[in-house]
Amino acid sequence: MAVSAPPRPSTPPARTPGLSGADRPPGVVTDRIFGWLALASGLLVMVILALIVYSTVDHAWPWFEKEGLGIFADNWDPAHGDFGAGAMVYGTFLVGLIALVISVPVSVGIALFVTEVAPRRLRRPVVYTVDLLAAIPSVVYGLWAFLVLAQPISGVYEDISSVTGDIPVLETLFADPSKTGLSYMTAGIVVAIMITPIITSITREVFATTPVSLREAAYGLGATRWEMIRGSVFPHSRGGVVSAVMIGFGRAIGETIAVALVIGSSQQISAHLFGPGETLASIIANQFGESTGVYQAALIGMGVVLLAFTVVVGMSARFVIARYERRTGATA
Amino acid sequence: MTAPVVTDRRSLVAPRPGSRGRRARNAVATALIAFAFLLALVPLVFIVGYVVQRGSEILSWSFLTQPLPFSERIPGPGMGPAVAGTLLITGSAALMAIPLGILGGIYLNEYGAKSPLARVVRFLSEVMTGVPSIVMGLFIYTFVVLNTHEKNAFAGALALACLMLPIVIRTTDQMLALVPSELREGSYALGSRRARTIRSVVLPSAAPGIVSGALLAVARAAGETAPLLFTIGLVEDHTNWSLFNGTNTALSTQIFANARSLFPSAQDRAWGAALTLILIVFVFTILARLVTAFFGRRQTA
Numbered sequence: 084m085a086v087s088a089p090p091r092p093s094t095p096p097a098r099t100p101g102l103s104g105a106d107r108p109p110g111v112v113t114d115r116i117f118g119w120l121a122l123a124s125g126l127l128v129m130v131i132l133a134l135i136v137y138s139t140v141d142h143a144w145p146w147f148e149k150e151g152l153g154i155f156a157d158n159w160d161p162a163h164g165d166f167g168a169g170a171m172v173y174g175t176f177l178v179g180l181i182a183l184v185i186s187v188p189v190s191v192g193i194a195l196f197v198t199e200v201a202p203r204r205l206r207r208p209v210v211y212t213v214d215l216l217a218a219i220p221s222v223v224y225g226l227w228a229f230l231v232l233a234q235p236i237s238g239v240y241e242d243i244s245s246v247t248g249d250i251p252v253l254e255t256l257f258a259d260p261s262k263t264g265l266s267y268m269t270a271g272i273v274v275a276i277m278i279t280p281i282i283t284s285i286t287r288e289v290f291a292t293t294p295v296s297l298r299e300a301a302y303g304l305g306a307t308r309w310e311m312i313r314g315s316v317f318p319h320s321r322g323g324v325v326s327a328v329m330i331g332f333g334r335a336i337g338e339t340i341a342v343a344l345v346i347g348s349s350q351q352i353s354a355h356l357f358g359p360g361e362t363l364a365s366i367i368a369n370q371f372g373e374s375t376g377v378y379q380a381a382l383i384g385m386g387v388v389l390l391a392f393t394v395v396v397g398m399s400a401r402f403v404i405a406r407y408e409r410r411t412g413a414t415a
Numbered sequence: 416m417t418a419p420v421v422t423d424r425r426s427l428v429a430p431r432p433g434s435r436g437r438r439a440r441n442a443v444a445t446a447l448i449a450f451a452f453l454l455a456l457v458p459l460v461f462i463v464g465y466v467v468q469r470g471s472e473i474l475s476w477s478f479l480t481q482p483l484p485f486s487e488r489i490p491g492p493g494m495g496p497a498v499a500g501t502l503l504i505t506g507s508a509a510l511m512a513i514p515l516g517i518l519g520g521i522y523l524n525e526y527g528a529k530s531p532l533a534r535v536v537r538f539l540s541e542v543m544t545g546v547p548s549i550v551m552g553l554f555i556y557t558f559v560v561l562n563t564h565e566k567n568a569f570a571g572a573l574a575l576a577c578l579m580l581p582i583v584i585r586t587t588d589q590m591l592a593l594v595p596s597e598l599r600e601g602s603y604a605l606g607s608r609r610a611r612t613i614r615s616v617v618l619p620s621a622a623p624g625i626v627s628g629a630l631l632a633v634a635r636a637a638g639e640t641a642p643l644l645f646t647i648g649l650v651e652d653h654t655n656w657s658l659f660n661g662t663n664t665a666l667s668t669q670i671f672a673n674a675r676s677l678f679p680s681a682q683d684r685a686w687g688a689a690l691t692l693i694l695i696v697f698v699f700t701i702l703a704r705l706v707t708a709f710f711g712r713r714q715t716a
Contacts, residue, residue: 110608117610118526124515125522125536128584131577132539135546138558192451200448209452211704216459218700220638222667223689226674227462230682276458283455307441337547339641340671364549364641368671371645386553390546397545401538 135390143384145377154384159350159361161374166381168388170350174267174360175389178342179335181271181356182278187328189275190282197283198290199312210287217280225341228273229265233345236272237264240357260357265347267360273345274335282331289323290316322407329400333393339364363389463693470690473683479691482653483684487673490680494688496654500665501695504568504647505637507658508575513629516580517618520587520625525613537588543581551577552642559646566648568655568663574642579632586628590621623710627703634699638692640667666692 146166147154156167193213197206240260247253260266293316301311317324347359348369361369363385371382473492481493519540527533555574560566594617602612618625643649648662649672655663666688673685 110611114608114610117613121518121522121526124518125527125533125584127515127519128536128540128543128581131580132543132546134558135550135554135577139550139553142557142561189451189454192448193455195448196452200445201452212459213452213455215463215697215700216455218634218638218696219459219462220640220667220692220696222638222640222670222674223466223693224462226670226685226689227465229674230685231461231465279455307437309441309444310437312444333545337545337549339547339549340667344671344674364547367549367553368641368644383553383557386547386550390550393545393547394542397542401541 139387143387146380146384157352161378168385170352171363173352175336175362178270179332182274182335185275186279190279193283194286213280221340225344229344233264255354256356259355261359266357268356270342270346273341274338278331278334282327285327289320293319326400326403333396339368343368466689469686473687487678487681497664497666497669499654500663504571507572509633512576512579516583517587519584523588524591540581540584549641556645566662569658571643571647575636579636582632587625590624594621627706630699630703634696638696643668
């Protein structure tokens with residue numbers, strides 16, 4: 084049963100009119116000051132967001148001015164004054180995509196495990212355990228992936244690469260595995276682990292809103308549990324799952340430190356998933372320290388581009404949720 | 416013939432109908448669903464296990480308090496300046512973001528409610544939650560560091576506070592919405608004004624949820640690296656408890672730097688710092704759960 088918010092508070096007693104100064108009943112001034120403080124704190128969000136956009140765009144301007152649409156070219160070469168971020172945009176989306184392909188099936192599985200399969204008293208521990216994945220800091224994931232995961236996984240990459248050497252599309256995707264294991268794929272795997280708790284918790288809530296009547300109807304027709312899930316839970320939750328995936332994608336493309344450690348820092352567009360690459364966030368973390376002038380403006384500008392991507396993805400997710408809530412009347 | 420005895424309780428809830436093929440498919444799907452959970456456990460166990468194992472080799476009181484060795488090559492403790500930096504920066508960020516966030520949440524639920532302005536603020540705080548932490552770092556770098564020409568703990572704290580603020584606002588808003596309006600009406604009926612009502616009736620009854628949300632925000636902020644990279648200066652020679660005077664360092668940025676070091680001694684310190692950081696984050700996460708479990712239950716009972 085969904086917990087619905089109780090109605091908003093009714094209005095408090097109106098201020099006593101016509102009294103001023105010492106005649107004012109106690110508390111009026113405090114009341115007003117408190118109200119203004121609350122309003123100011125609320126407006127602070129607007130101010131900060133506006134400042135974020137203004138300040139970063141302002142300092143990135145030399146880059147936009149110099150490169151124009153060339154900011155999306157694939158020619159990153161600071162030594163020769165070329166600052167096209169095409170490779171980083173590509174890498175950002177590729178890593179996000181790899182992370183989704185790995186994370187979404189697992190997240191949906193865990194959400195189904197919690198809502199449909201696990202015994203009632205196991206549900207809470209399972210939820211807490213998965214949430215612990217979200218508590219581990221990004222840099223610790225990065226440290227572990229860089230020092231522990233990368234080397235052994237490069238062997239796996241080489242095996243896969245040699246097995247798929249003759250299969251048309253896969254031969255390109257899996258070609259030239261990096262010796263160090265630092266690659267788009269490793270970054271994607273690490274990010275997948277990091278976004279799993281987010282996608283899980285949203286899909287779990289969406290699945291839980293499936294009306295009992297729909298479930299019972301499916302069982303009444305003789306469905307097995309899996310058929311009930313496919314026939315009742317999935318169709319009911321489609322919108323919510325789509326928005327969960329988008330929110331996960333938004334997180335994935337903004338992920339910085341872990342990616343900066345394991346992506347291998349190679350600024351070029353490459354179809355080789357097992358080869359090194361770079362994302363918008365990772366190049367900022369990796370190169371900001373040594374940058375000046377237009378170089379630094381370019382790195383700040385990539386932050387602006389990244390911000391734009393996350394805002395667009397976040398807003399589309401919100402739009403999907405809104406449409407879904409209107410259609411089903413459910414709160415996701 | 417005797418009546419069939421129902422031995423499997425589940426068969427009452429979800430009877431097992433259908434052909435063998437359908438039942439098999441159901442079994443496979445159920446197994447895959449359970450497997451998904453186990454799959455999520457693998458990285459958790461691996462990472463936490465590895466960090467605890469490697470970190471506990473070096474973690475000690477002197478590791479937490481001693482300054483870093485003057486060369487990366489030298490083995491042994493410590494991480495004192497980074498521990499101090501993380502506590503100082505995260506603490507100051509919390510002091511800025513939590514009161515403002517709670518006030519903002521109060522505005523959203525108690526004053527703005529469903530007014531257009533409140534809708535906009537609510538929407539924007541959602542947008543702000545999605546701003547990548549590295550962009551927050553760039554923002555403070557361009558807006559604060561370039562203007563003051565100084566990298567210090569305060570700049571880092573500002574960046575973290577910007578990350579925490581929308582989280583605290585949204586939690587407060589949601590928790591206040593759960594307070595029954597009868598409580599407010601009762602208070603108004605006794606003659607209390609709005610500020611008094613909020614302070615002594617509404618906030619206390621929403622407190623467990625707000626506190627737990629704030630603790631989770633602190634936990635998240637403590638582990639952040641990207642916003643600190645360009646704001647605190649990353650110089651680590653001595654413990655610096657000053658917010659404004661001089662550069663600072665933090666556990667997360669130390670891990671980032673030492674992970675790439677070629678020297679095993681520095682990598683060891685990275686593991687030690689990782690264990691320290693995980694402990695700090697977990698303490699706050701567990702505190703948040705305890706607050707919800709204890710006070711939340713008492714409230715609903």
